[in-house]
Amino acid sequence: MDRGAIHARLHRTVGNYAAKGAVDIALWDIIGIALGTPVHRLLGGFAPSVRVSHMVGFAPVGQMVDEARRYRDEYGITAFKVKVGRYPLSLDIELCTALRAELGSDVELYLDANRGWTAADAMRVLDATADLGLTFFEEPDDAKEVLGRRRLVQHSRVPIVADESAPSLGDAAREIQTGGASALSIKTARTGFTESQKVLAYAEAVGVEVIMGNQIDTAIGSTATVVFGAAFAHSSRNAAELSNFLDMADDLSAEPPVIVDGSVAAPALPGVGVTVDPDKLAYYRLDERNR
Amino acid sequence: MDRGAIHARLHRTVGNYAAKGAVDIALWDIIGIALGTPVHRLLGGFAPSVRVSHMVGFAPVGQMVDEARRYRDEYGITAFKVKVGRYPLSLDIELCTALRAELGSDVELYLDANRGWTAADAMRVLDATADLGLTFFEEPDDAKEVLGRRRLVQHSRVPIVADESAPSLGDAAREIQTGGASALSIKTARTGFTESQKVLAYAEAVGVEVIMGNQIDTAIGSTATVVFGAAFAHSSRNAAELSNFLDMADDLSAEPPVIVDGSVAAPALPGVGVTVDPDKLAYYRLDERNR
Numbered sequence: 276m277d278r279g280a281i282h283a284r285l286h287r288t289v290g291n292y293a294a295k296g297a298v299d300i301a302l303w304d305i306i307g308i309a310l311g312t313p314v315h316r317l318l319g320g321f322a323p324s325v326r327v328s329h330m331v332g333f334a335p336v337g338q339m340v341d342e343a344r345r346y347r348d349e350y351g352i353t354a355f356k357v358k359v360g361r362y363p364l365s366l367d368i369e370l371c372t373a374l375r376a377e378l379g380s381d382v383e384l385y386l387d388a389n390r391g392w393t394a395a396d397a398m399r400v401l402d403a404t405a406d407l408g409l410t411f412f413e414e415p416d417d418a419k420e421v422l423g424r425r426r427l428v429q430h431s432r433v434p435i436v437a438d439e440s441a442p443s444l445g446d447a448a449r450e451i452q453t454g455g456a457s458a459l460s461i462k463t464a465r466t467g468f469t470e471s472q473k474v475l476a477y478a479e480a481v482g483v484e485v486i487m488g489n490q491i492d493t494a495i496g497s498t499a500t501v502v503f504g505a506a507f508a509h510s511s512r513n514a515a516e517l518s519n520f521l522d523m524a525d526d527l528s529a530e531p532p533v534i535v536d537g538s539v540a541a542p543a544l545p546g547v548g549v550t551v552d553p554d555k556l557a558y559y560r561l562d563e564r565n566r
Numbered sequence: 567m568d569r570g571a572i573h574a575r576l577h578r579t580v581g582n583y584a585a586k587g588a589v590d591i592a593l594w595d596i597i598g599i600a601l602g603t604p605v606h607r608l609l610g611g612f613a614p615s616v617r618v619s620h621m622v623g624f625a626p627v628g629q630m631v632d633e634a635r636r637y638r639d640e641y642g643i644t645a646f647k648v649k650v651g652r653y654p655l656s657l658d659i660e661l662c663t664a665l666r667a668e669l670g671s672d673v674e675l676y677l678d679a680n681r682g683w684t685a686a687d688a689m690r691v692l693d694a695t696a697d698l699g700l701t702f703f704e705e706p707d708d709a710k711e712v713l714g715r716r717r718l719v720q721h722s723r724v725p726i727v728a729d730e731s732a733p734s735l736g737d738a739a740r741e742i743q744t745g746g747a748s749a750l751s752i753k754t755a756r757t758g759f760t761e762s763q764k765v766l767a768y769a770e771a772v773g774v775e776v777i778m779g780n781q782i783d784t785a786i787g788s789t790a791t792v793v794f795g796a797a798f799a800h801s802s803r804n805a806a807e808l809s810n811f812l813d814m815a816d817d818l819s820a821e822p823p824v825i826v827d828g829s830v831a832a833p834a835l836p837g838v839g840v841t842v843d844p845d846k847l848a849y850y851r852l853d854e855r856n857r
Contacts, residue, residue, distance in 0.1 A: 276603070279612025283799055310601045312567070317608070319760075321570025448771040469610075476767035480739040508574055 276309075278302045282469060292442050292465040293490075299467025300499050300547060307546035315541040315548070318468065318506035324538040325504040328354035328383070328514035330489070333361070336370050340377045346518065347382065351537035354383040354514035356413075359400070360391020368403045375407045383514065385411035387438075392416050394423030401431055411436050411458060411486060411513075418455055425454045434458035438488055442466075444473045451483055460488035461510065463499045471503055479509045487515035494520040494531035495549050498542060501532060505541040527555050567600075569593045573760060583733050583756040584781075590758025591790050591838060598837035606832040606839070609759065609797035615829040616795040619645035619674070619805035621780070624652070627661050631668045637809065638673065642828035645674040645805035647704075650691070651682020659694045666698045674805065676702035678729075683707050685714030692722055702727050702749060702777060702804075709746055716745045725749035729779055733757075735764045742774055751779035752801065754790045762794055770800045778806035785811040785822035786840050789833060792823060796832040818846050 281302065285295050307314040329346045331339050339357075346352045357374060359367035367386075374384055386409060388397065397415035412433045418424050418440030428435045437456030441447040442465050450456040459478050461471050478485045487504040490496065497520045504515040517539055520531060529552040532539045542548020572593065576586050598605040620637045622630050630648075637643045648665060650658035658677075665675055677700060679688065688706035703724045709715050709731030719726045728747030732738040733756050741747040750769050752762050769776045778795040781787065788811045795806040808830055811822060820843040823830045833839020 276607040277611030279610040279797065279799055283612070310603060312601060316567040319570040320568030321574070444767075444771050448773075452772065472763075473767035473770060476735075476764035477771035479764060480735050480768035480771075481743065482739075506570065508570055 276306055278306075278469065296463060296465050296467035296470075299469050300463060303468050304546040304549070311545045313502070313541065313543055313548055314468070314546060315502045315506050318472070318503065320506060321508050322505045322511045322541075324540040325487070325501055325511050325517070326354060326514040326538050327352050327517045327534050328356050328385075328486075329518040330356040330358065330387070330516055331374075332358050336373050339370060340373055343374060343378055343382075347378065350518070350534040352514075352518065352534065353381060353537055355385075356516060357384060357386050358389070359386050360388030360415075364392075364396060364400055364403070368400060371404050371407055371409070380408065383410050385409055385413070385433075386415070387413040387436075388415045390414050390417040390439075394420055394427040397427055398430060401433060405432075409433050411484075413460060413486075414438050414440065418450065421455070424456075428454050428457050431457070434484060436460050436486060438462075444470055444477065447474050448477055451478075451481060456483075458484045458486065461485050461503075462488040462490050463503050464490040464492055464496050468499075468503055472507075475507060475510050484513060485510060486513050487517075489516035489519050491519045493523060494526040494528035495551070496520075497532050497539075498528070498549050499547055501539045501541055502547055525555065525559075527551050527559060529555075567597055569597075569760065587754060587756050587758035587761075590760050591754060594759050595837040595840070602836045604793070604832065604834055604839055605759070605837060606793045606797050609763070609794065611797060612799050613796045613802045613832075615831040616778070616792055616802050616808070617645060617805040617829050618643050618808045618825050619647050619676075619777075620809040621647045621649065621678070621807060622665075623649050627664050630661060631664055634665060634669055634673075638669065641809070641825040643809065643825065644672060644828055646676075647807060648675055648677050649680070650677050651679030651706075655683075655687060655691055655694070659691060662695050662698055662700070671699065674701055676700055676704070676724075677706070678704040678727075679706045681705050681708040681730075685711055685718040688718055689721060692724060696723075700724050702775075704751060704777075705729050705731065709741065712746070715747075719745050719748050722748070725775060727751050727777060729753075735761055735768065738765050739768055742769075742772060747774075749775045749777065752776050752794075753779040753781055754794050755781040755783055755787050759790075759794055763798075766798060766801050775804060776801060777804050778808075780807035780810050782810045784814060785817045785819035786842070787811075788823050788830075789819070789840050790838055792830045792832055793838055816846065816850075818842050818850060820846075 303314045329352045343355050394416045413436035434457040436458040437450045438460035441450045497517050504510045529550040594605045620643045634646050685707045704727035725748040727749040728741045729751035732741045788808050795801045820841040
């Protein structure tokens with residue numbers, strides 16, 4: 276229960292966000308199981324479910340449109356994160372135009388360039404897509420391009436989302452405070468539940484939106500994102516990136532999240548709500564070198 | 567459990583911080599009792615106790631020194647919040663000098679003027695007390711003195727604490743972001759546990775210190791402050807203002823906090839850890855007009 280002291284010890288080592296995040300989620304899981312209560316409700320229990328956003332990965336335009344249409348028809352997903360950042364810029368401008376034309380005005384489209392462009396090129400893309408109603412633009416350029424990034428944030432009507440440039444509470448605050456971003460991606464795989472809650476409170480305090488992001492999480496990690504995202508008003512406002520686990524050939528989870536009508540329900544089980552399949556754990560574990 | 571939805575409803579009414587804070591603390595009490603767990607541990611369980619700061623109220627200098635000495639000797643308290651803000655300025659400058667001379671360098675002394683001075687006068691006091699090692703200066707002038715306050719914050723080596731100018735998360739962020747304060751007073755009586763946690767996370771994110779403040783709370787309110795203050799590293803760093811209930815002739819609590827060696831232990835009872843005396847509640851309640 277007394278995780279404050281545990282975090283103080285973890286804090287003495289810098290970095291290692293993913294390891295610390297996993298420890299924190301495991302602590303919450305233990306607490307929830309000990310109390311016989313879903314962690315989703317311990318954290319706040321705001322919404323029974325979260326809307327899902329699907330990430331459309333690089334492929335020829337026709338295939339990307341088909342993928343989005345398939346996820347909409349099969350899972351009811353209406354929010355899509357479009358991977359961009361390619362040259363020539365026209366490739367991704369045409370992609371965005373085609374997605375909007377084919378999917379209509381009722382779907383949400385936002386971009387993630389994973390630092391693929393310069394700030395100047397990102398502004399060209401924003402100009403060329405100004406009438407497409409894009410809602411967010413994640414890491415358009417390298418955040419280390421310090422002045423270019425700030426100029427981009429100042430000029431963009433679309434919020435610029437910090438993801439890999441804001442892996443911790445301190446980084447998130449620094450990027451927002453200094454004009455390096457105007458929205459934040461929160462990933463439970465890197466800030467667990469405890470530090471994610473701080474990032475979320477910071478974002479709410481200063482009035483910036485957040486997106487629950489995905490580190491190409493397994494079903495277990497995706498469930499953790501559902502638990503956190505649904506727990507608070509400010510984290511459940513936007514669709515959460517939850518569909519990557521569908522691409523995996525196998526998973527440790529005995530009960531992967533189920534996407535119905537574009538949403539995933541927060542688990543009702545005590546703890547984080549993940550059931551690990553013992554046979555799969557035995558098969559995949561590396562510590563006993565038994566594969 | 568699902569207090570997120572309750573807060574969303576409360577949020578539709580502006581203001582009424584004390585009422586909303588009380589509802590939030592009551593919700594946490596219900597949750598803790600239902601789970602058989604102290605709320606202190608549900609929140610984070612960082613420290614087993616918090617250090618106490620005692621507020622020294624207006625009186626002739628000799629009496630104020632005697633009061634501080636008595637609280638040190640009787641309760642082991644070594645942190646004192648000194649009420650200032652009087653004219654001529656020499657009154658309070660002499661008071662601070664006397665307190666430091668009489669109590670020695672091992673006690674913590676900080677000021678609260680409750681908007682009693684102008685920014686210019688507050689700077690004169692800071693200059694005159696520069697060698698006394700004061701740690702905080704709360705609401706030196708009226709925060710509505712917008713430019714004067716910012717000039718004061720810029721020039722003061724002592725953190726300027728926002729209290730009544732920052733009664734909510736949004737106000738706290740606004741005052742810090744715009745240079746109107748460089749530290750925050752958190753009062754559970756006004757932001758409950760849920761919003762206090764957000765204010766605390768914001769303060770941690772941007773690197774400002776917090777003091778757990780007191781609304782002249784009863785033993786019940788003071789216990790709530792102990793529960794919250796001890797739960798997190800960032801809220802337990804400074805002494806919490808907890809001794810006002812000692813001045814009250816009576817109280818609803820059957821077991822008031824006990825100050826030992828200058829600290830109060832977080833309650834080990836499920837919930838917030840307050841036991842209400844039913845006879846006193848019957849005597850003092852106003853809704854049945856039975857006095």
